[in-house]
Structure formats: C-alpha cells, structure tokens
Amino acid sequence: MLAPNLLLLGLFLLVPLVWAFVLSFQAKRSFGGGTWAGLDNYTRLLRDDVFWRALLNTAVFTAITVPVTVVAGLALALLLDKALPGRGVFRTIVYLPIVVSTLVTSLIGLLLFDESIGIVNGVLADLGLGAVSWQSEGSLAMVSVIVMVLWTRIGFAMVVYIAALQDLDQEVLEAASVDGAGKWARVRLIVVPSLRPTTMFLLVVNMVWSFQIFDIVYVMTNGGPGYSTTMLVTYAYDEGFGPARNFGYGSTVGVVLFVLTLLITALQVRSSRKQDG
Template identity: 75%
Template sequence: MTAPTVAPAEVSPQGAAMTGSPGQARAAWGMLAPNLLLIGVFLAGPLAWAFAMAFQDKRSFGKGTWSGLDNLSRLFGDDVFWRALLNTAIFTAATVPVGVLLGLGLALLMNKALPGRGVFRTIVYLPIVVSSLVTSLVGLLLFDESVGIINGILRDLGLADVSWQSDGALAMTSVVVMTLWSRIGFSMVIYIAALQDVDPQVIEAAEVDGARAWQVTRRVVVPLLRPTTFFLVLVNLIWSFQVFDVVYVMTNGGPGYSTTMLVTYAYDEGFGPARNFGYGATVGVVLFVIIGALTLLQLRRNARAEA
C-alpha cells in the first residue's frame, strides 16, 4: 500500500516577506531613526558637501564660485600632494603589517597561563583607551630633541642627541613607533578573543601527530585566525590613511614635508593660512576614493581566499 503524498503548502511571497506586524516595523524604524539621523548629519551630509566643494573655488565660509576640474588639475601637478601620498603609503606599509604581527605575537603569549597576565594585558591595551591626543603628547615628550626623555637619557650616558625632528627619516620613525604603541593593544585583544574560539581538539590532534609548538601555531592556529587577520588589516589600513593627531602634534608634517600625510595636507590647505576650502576638500575626496578602492580590493581578495 502506497502512502499518500502530501503537497507542500504554498506560501505567498508577501507572507514570507512579512516577519512582523506594522507596529513592530514602526518600532524598529523608531529605534533606527536616531542613528540614521546622526549618519545623515555627520557623515552623509559633510561627505556630499565635500564633493560639492571639490569643484569650487572656495576660500571662506561664504558662497564659492564654480571652478570645474581646476582643483583636480592642480592636484595632479602638485608635488606636495604626491609627497604626502608617498609618505602615507610608507607609513601604512610600516604600521599595518608590523602592528598586526606584534598584536598576534602578544595575543599568543598572553593567551597562556602566565603570572600577572591580566596586568600585562591592561598595560598593553591602555594606549588604545586614552585619547589619541594624549598618546601624541606622550610621543612628543619622549622624542622631542630639546627636552625629550630619550635624548635626555642619551646625554646622561654621554652619547650624542638624536635629531628626531630635524631628520626626515627619524621623524617618520618616531611617528611610526608611537602609532604602533597605540594600536598593538587593539590587535592583541581582538586576537585573544579569536583564540578563545579555536577548537582545542584541533590543536591536540596536531600535537598527537607530532607537530611542534611552532608548527601548530603556523600551520593550525594562524590559518584559523584568517578572518580576524583580515578584519585587523582592513581596520589598520583605514586608520593609517587617516592618521592625523600623532603627526600634527609630534612633527606638524616636518621637517619640510617629510611626514606630511594626506589628511594633514588637506587640513593645512583647508584651514591653514590659505583657507582654500575647495582644494582641501579635493584632497579629502581623493583620500576617500583611495580608501574605498583599497577596501574593495581587500574584500575581493578575502572573498577569493575563502572561495
């Protein structure tokens, strides 16, 4: 005897799409409204205004005059802009991989049962908690040529001062060091959280197969942390292209233009003596496009790696 077949119940697209009552939808929009308002006022609005100013000759808060592509044409022939772009690329290449690798190393170390582990975690994470301005002032206190702590120690040891602000390479080095100091804690905490999700049985199986500690870390743990690594690389990449505080406080873009970054250059053009809001906005728009392109590139690379 053949069992009767039951036809599947038909569900209308409208019924499948409706997951709540109109009252619930209104409540959801009501809770989203404040955030959407803030995004519109402080993000979408200023961004649209910056794009509009990039096509104007605007040197005050009053009405500007339409200049078409003049600002963009000047940008491509601006040696300072290209120097700032190169400095930003060098700074990014120096801070992103080193910061992520140091964060991973500290996370692997702090994830073990060490005495005083909580205290060390707090010390490493502390710079990310305080204001970036405070971190920059600490950097100035350490690396100032005249009254800095480092040069003071060198003098006490009978050694020559280091030209932290007079030498371009050393000035960039000081900025990179302080940036790494302020970011490593964030990478460490994110990696520690990710390590809690690593299945201990996978590690035990690798150890049973004869893998040593370094091999387990390299062949098992690090590949499992790939999504976390992608997130940290992307976040640090965006942070590096947006660096401002530490450069402005410690070197002010000098000596010359050795540490001038895209953000500091946009600020100097828009709010410096020239007050060229239109050209400053153009630099900012180009920076926005570069960050967007790099983000999309990283997303595509990550999608291909996971495919």
C-alpha cells in the first residue's frame, strides 16, 4: 500500500510544486509554451510594491489571527471542559463554523458587513450610531476579514484543547489543589505547560492557514479597497489567473510564499524542540 500512496503524493503534491518552481523562471502568459526568463520574475518581485504590500498584509493578518485563535480556543476549552449546564450545546455552537464551507462563511461575512444592507450596520443604525465603511476603508475591511476568519478557527482550537485536557493527569492537579494551589495557579503552572505540544501544533497549523488565506478574502473584499486586504495567495491568483494571465510571475509569488511558510514552520518546530529539550 505504500507505493500507491507515494504515487498519489507525487502526482498531487510534488509534481505541481516542481512545475510551479519551473514556471517561476519563465515568462509565460498563456497555456501555451513560455520563454525562459531566468531570474527576471524574482528581480521584478523585489521591486514590486504590491507584493510587499501583500506580504505586509499577510504578516499583520497572521500576527493577529494566530495568537487570538490559540488564546481564545484555550479559554473556551478551559471553560467548557467543566460540567456546565448546556455544555454540549455551547461546544456545538462554537465548533459549528468548522463544518460550514468557507464559501458559506464568506457569504455570511458579506451579509454581516455589507455597508448598505449588512446586519452590523443595521444594528448600529437601530442604536442611533452611524454606518461603518466596512468595505471602502482599508483597515475596517481587514477587520471584517479577521473577524470572520476567527469565527471559523476558534472552534477548532477549542476542540483540540479539550481533547488534550482529557489526557491530563488529574492526580497531579488534585495534588496541587491539596497543596493549596488555586485554580489560576494550577492553570498557569500545570495545565498550560502540559499543553505545550498542543499549543505548538495549533500555532503551526494556524500559521500555515493564515499564510494560505484566500477564499474569505477573495469573496468578501477581493483584496480591496485598493490593496489593503490583498494577501500573498490572492495576489498570486490575480497575477496568474487575472486579466494579465502571467502564470510565470504568479508562480514566482507562490514559490516565495511556499518558502516563507516552510521557513516559519521550521523555526517554530525548532524553537519548540529547544524548549522541550
């Protein structure tokens, strides 16, 4: 069974990856043959203001969504791990966005944050407050995207943490309680350190997801207004499949994105191993 699995891995992962790398060295603007461009696409990338804006947007987006997702997921897990009335219902409500397709999530985001008919602005109007320019003001457009992404991710982090909490040694927690350790002290000194592998897993996964964000951004803002919500993936898509059909340059952006994601993930894993060692 190993050989077929490796064949599928090579067919659907390695072949596209190698082909994208080859395309990044070509001036290719159609599905036909391209011409060899050497490092021209990469030198253009260094001078491309839109690329640097997309990189900054992606970094800011990642710096906000990753820690908020992990912290909120842990807080909800600690809260809903207890025997509370309606605990199962609350868990389901928080986790529900995970099972909803990202397209549906994106459409819900439009329904919520549309400047003209959006629910959020409707509620603000009922409260006597002015409408908010969710789609025509750059920072607010980014906020709307971040809110919807957090809505889809926190439930996953919560479920992963709850599963990890079930495996904690309850005798250690009970012994700490007998020794006079308060609830917060037990969480800070025992629970959180014990959950370090789970936290590292969630950090890496959410980091990769954030660098690969595409669908919610593309549906809600299409990278706008201007380039205020353009991410690396949306920029690569626009270059490769937009009006320019510049497959070579789009592949270059994709290769750089792949390398950045790989480096950041490797650094996080290395840092985790040093802490554990």
